[in-house]
Amino acid sequence: MQFESTDAYRKKIRRILITEDELRTAVQKAGADISREYEGKPLLLVSILKGSYIFLADLSRAVTIPCEIGFMAAKSYFEDTRSSGSVEITYDLMQDISQYHVLIVEDIIDTGRTLAEVVRMLRERHPLSLRVITLLDKPERRVVDFKADTALFTIPDHFVIGYGLDYGEYFRGLPYIAEFQE
DSSP states (O other), X not given: OOOSSHHHHHTTEEEEEEOHHHHHHHHHXXXXXXXXXXXXXXXXXXXXXXXXXHHHHHHHHHOOSOOEEEEEEEESOSSSSSOOSOOEEEEOOOSOGGGSEEEEEEEEESSSHHHHHHHHHXXXXXXXXXXXXXXXXXXXXXXXXXXXXXXXXXXXXXXXXXXXXOBTTBSTTOSXXXXXXX
16 A cells, blocks of 8 residues: 555544543553562563554553563454454564463454464463453454453444554554544
8 A cells, every 4th residue: 555645644544533642541550550460470571563562662661560572473464454364473472481471462352363363372382371461452343252351442343543553554653543544
């Protein structure tokens, strides 16, 4: 997808659903909750790339206890607005997670397929504990039985962009969550 002008790019933003301030407040609260829950425990925050990188960066700064960070990449959208139905792990964790409490940091849970597969893989590696925190939960689209331990926002069935979420690799840098205008 190419944009012939900045105006054409901006026209793809239908409306803002979650503001910068709402995001900041929710992430700060989540960081405080995580800091209390994992105090004195070896914590590994695992970001599912690419969409969760901004959420992870802000969340890791809001967590006030020592923690490590790891990365995985999984995709199911393949440059479209609908999930393809299959999950591909394109980059795997490098850490041995058996000595960590693992907190998966995800941008959005839509159909649930991606997270269900990632959680299945990580459970087989025997972490001390395994939980999921997601920025956005879209339960109307769920096709597998999966629920995050923590969801900062529940949203309706709209394709969303911003704060790390993209359409065709564009819009990740928006400082808010917006509905995409097809």
